[in-house]
Amino acid sequence: MKAVLLNAKGGKLTYGESPIPKIKPEFLRIKVKATSLNPVDYKLITMDFIDWEEYPHILGVDVAGVVDEVGENVEGFQVGDEIFALTNCKEKGPFAEYCLVRADTCTKKPKEMSWEMAASIPCTGLTAWYALVRKFRIEKGKSIFIQAGSGGVGSYAIQIAKAYGCNVITTCSPKNNEYVKNLGADYTIDYHKENVVEKLKEYTNGKGVDYILESVNPNNITTNWEGCNLNGQQLSILGAPEKAQPSYHGFTLHEIIILMGHLMDNLDAQRDLAKMGYEFLELIATGKVKSTVTKKVPFDKLAESLYSMKSGHTIGKIAVMMD
Numbered sequence: 367m368k369a370v371l372l373n374a375k376g377g378k379l380t381y382g383e384s385p386i387p388k389i390k391p392e393f394l395r396i397k398v399k400a401t402s403l404n405p406v407d408y409k410l411i412t413m414d415f416i417d418w419e420e421y422p423h424i425l426g427v428d429v430a431g432v433v434d435e436v437g438e439n440v441e442g443f444q445v446g447d448e449i450f451a452l453t454n455c456k457e458k459g460p461f462a463e464y465c466l467v468r469a470d471t472c473t474k475k476p477k478e479m480s481w482e483m484a485a486s487i488p489c490t491g492l493t494a495w496y497a498l499v500r501k502f503r504i505e506k507g508k509s510i511f512i513q514a515g516s517g518g519v520g521s522y523a524i525q526i527a528k529a530y531g532c533n534v535i536t537t538c539s540p541k542n543n544e545y546v547k548n549l550g551a552d553y554t555i556d557y558h559k560e561n562v563v564e565k566l567k568e569y570t571n572g573k574g575v576d577y578i579l580e581s582v583n584p585n586n587i588t589t590n591w592e593g594c595n596l597n598g599q600q601l602s603i604l605g606a607p608e609k610a611q612p613s614y615h616g617f618t619l620h621e622i623i624i625l626m627g628h629l630m631d632n633l634d635a636q637r638d639l640a641k642m643g644y645e646f647l648e649l650i651a652t653g654k655v656k657s658t659v660t661k662k663v664p665f666d667k668l669a670e671s672l673y674s675m676k677s678g679h680t681i682g683k684i685a686v687m688m689d
Contacts, residue, residue, distance in 0.1 A: 369462035370668050371422035376412045379669040384424060386464050393466045394443055395435040396451075400485035401460045402428040402659070403672050403684045404518060406625070416456055416629075426459030427452055427625065429467065430475060430484035431688075440469040448475040452488035452639050454628040461668060463688060471636045473643030479650075482685035483657035487646060490518035490658070490683065492639060493624040494579075495646050497601050498526050501620045502577045506531030509570050510577040511562075511593065515551055516542040516681045519581045519603060521658035524549040529654035532577075535569050537562065545660075545681060562586075566593030574598060584608075587619065658682040 369384040389395050407425050410416065430450040433443055443449075449472040453459050457466070475484045497519075498504045510527050514520045515536030527534050528550030537557040538546050546554060555565045566575050574595040580586055580602040587600055587607045594600060601620040627635025649655050660682035663671050668686045675684070 367463035368665065369422075369424050370426075370665075372411060372425055373422045379411075379425075379672070380422075381666065381669070382422070384422065384458075384462060387458065387466045389435045389437045390466065391438040392440060392468060392470070393437040394433050394440065394449070394469045394472060395437075396429055396431040396449065396460070396465055396467055397434045398429055398431040398460045398463055398465060398688050400430045400481040400688060401426050401668075401686045402482070402485040402489075403668075403675060403680075403686065404428065404489045405675060406455070406489065408672050408676060410455060418456070424458040424460075424462050424465070425455075426461035426465075427455050428485050428488045429453050429460035429465060430481050431460070431465075434464065437469070443469050443472070443474075448477065448484075449473060450475050450484040450487055450643065452492060452624065452628075454636075455625055456628060461686075468636060470633075471639045473640050473647065476647065476651075480657065482659045482662055482687065485685050486518075486657060486659050486683040487643065488639070489624060491522045491646055492642050493519050493603055493622070494522040494526055495642055495649075496622055496624060497579055497603065497620075498523060498530070498577075499645070500642075501601055501622060502579075502599055504530045504532055504577060507533075508576040509533040509535065509595075510579065511566055511575045511590070512536045512551075512579045513582045513586065514538070515546040515549070515554070517581060518658065518680070518683050519579075520546075521549060521682045522655070523579055524551050525655040526649065529649055529652065533569075535566060535575065537582075539679075542681060562590055563593040566590075570595070577601075580604065659685045661685070662687055 433447040451467045451472040535553045536551045537555045553569045578600040584602040584607045599618045661684045
């Protein structure tokens with residue numbers, strides 16, 4: 367099968383051939399229809415906390431595709447089912463024609479949903495869902511500050527927050543104002559020129575926001591807490607700040623990494639990914655959340671597109687189409 371190969375830790379991505387993976391118990395073999403790109407994909411090229419068993423390795427965590435073969439001890443799936451899933455970054459991923467995924471981590475894709483939208487959900491969509499719905503337990507009428515509203519997580523987080531009736535403030539470059547406003551943002555902050563804390567206070571009549579979703583730099587928590595309401599909540603998807611304190615102004619600090627269930631070999635957390643996928647689909651079915659894919663590229667542009675993400679200026683999600 368064709369694949370994008372990482373031949374060594376820290377090496378360059380190349381296009382080549384790899385054996386089609388053999389099915390194993392409790393897994394599905396997926397014929398990949400689409401994948402999408404995330405910052406974690408290029409970070410994994412040089413990260414030291416994962417030592418893959420063999421090279422060349424195949425990266426990728428987002429997959430949408432068709433079940434090609436069903437392993438032993440699998441119930442509820444059959445050949446031909448359309449699914450999406452967050453794959454295990456410790457194993458070979460979907461930057462290829464086929465990949466293996468634990469069956470109980472997969473969510474069945476609605477027939478009417480496009481492959482590119484399905485591929486955009488697992489990493490960024492479920493991160494936004496987990497942060498806002500599971501951790502914050504967002505409530506109607508509350509205010510939320512979402513860093514980097516035009517990014518992969520931010521684009522979904524804005525829509526989820528608006529669907530739940532929150533007032534949304536986000537940072538973005540002026541050129542992306544229209545994009546985040548169309549997603550539902552009520553206010554934008556130009557992080558190049560404006561003071562974030564001052565604007566948060568201005569847009570909340572001095573009270574500060576109820577929730578802050580940090581997706582740019584966890585150290586922002588040490589300054590942005592001043593724009594958080596008493597008893598508010600902050601959450602980082604990038605780890606804790608370097609100088610974290612037990613309490614800033616009485617708010618709660620959360621930290622999540624959507625891949626942690628895979629990294630810690632926690633099957634309950636892995637299975638919860640499928641459950642969150644179905645919960646997320648219920649919200650999409652209302653029409654209040656739409657695709658965040660702003661660019662589709664063919665498979666032979668995958669590596670080039672992934673490297674381009676290092677600039678940090680990608681809007682929404684880039685989907686890679688296999689066909």
